[in-house]
Amino acid sequence: MQALPFATLALVLYMAAALWQGLSLLRRVSARPILVRMLATLGLLLHIPLVIKLLGQSPGFLPGFTTSITLFMAVAVNVVLVASLFKPVLNAGIALFPIAGVALIAAAGLPSESSARGLTPGILLHAVSSALAFATIAIAAAQAVLVGLQNQALRHHHIRGIVQSLPPLTTMERVLFELVWAGVLLLTLSIVSGFLFLDNLFAQHLAHKTVLSITAWLILATLLVGRYRFGWRGMRAVKWTLAGGVFLILAYFGSKFVLEILLGA
Incomplete structure (x- = not known):
């Protein structure tokens, strides 16, 4: 699997979700939380396989910098999406979604080393x-x-x-x-x-x-x-x-x- 094209598409989806949520916060567009969640979820569906691929390239408990931040941002996006169903936290995605996408691009281009460990x-x-x-x-x-x-x-x-x-x-x-x-x-x-x-x-x-x-x-x-x-x-x-x-x-x-x-x- 070529990682960079999928990472780029995930970045676009994350940016679109963050942009819509940001514009709705500024009252430039109507609030559409379902649309924002859908876009971010599609980004996450591309994000997770790439994280698994990166972890597979550097097996072990202690992944390197780019893989680590990509993994943690995938968890953060998932937590935002789930928590937003119960609490008004979707606005946090305005910052977290783009960071997740940029981290994914960096990880796809710069796979990192890992310390081997059971x-x-x-x-x-x-x-x-x-x-x-x-x-x-x-x-x-x-x-x-x-x-x-x-x-x-x-x-x-x-x-x-x-x-x-x-x-x-x-x-x-x-x-x-x-x-x-x-x-x-x-x-x-x-x-x-x-x-x-x-x-x-x-x-x-x-x-x-x-x-x-x-x-x-x-x-x-x-x-x-x-x-x-x-x-x-x-x-x-x-x-x-x-x-x-x-x-x-x-x-x-x-x-x-x-x-x-x-x-x-």
Whole structure:
């Protein structure tokens, strides 16, 4: 299978889904969530076989940078599509869908290496929980950006445009904290399973990932405690969510990017 043409078509579908959802948010077109889900689902149906192909080219537990980010973005898109059936999170796709498509193009053109390792049930649990934690927190970060825009618009009495298209701020914040709660629980499972089932973390260049993941967990857990004890919300919640998301991105992809892309190691 030639990966690049399929990746290009997936990118087009993802971009079309993101564009329509973005234009509907700006009230330039009517909201059509079914159309957006259909376009993104078609993109995902092209995305998943390519991920499987890339993983098959570099078998092992620790895929390289481009394969890893493509795999994680496939999970993120899937989580957005499923969650959007129950919660108003489809707007997160405005950012996530194009990133997924670009990552897929990069992976199709630059297949990455993998560290060989057996896939035991414990390691599988760690891999799945890590992917789901990343996906959930990525969606929370996108949700936080929208909450921040909505908060600033309302503060300056700008009630047209995006603000009119979004659910009420209280609903947006509730969904944000639900996503953070789910992300923290999944990240907890990922960290605990990593300690239980992975050995020689320093030899595997995973020490940085562990430290950064724990830092992200502490930031997001602090946000939840602040919400419960002190009623944190608004821009404070936005900043803490984004900070946790940044640390998690660095944990999962930072060193892989430096070692494989910049240094060619």
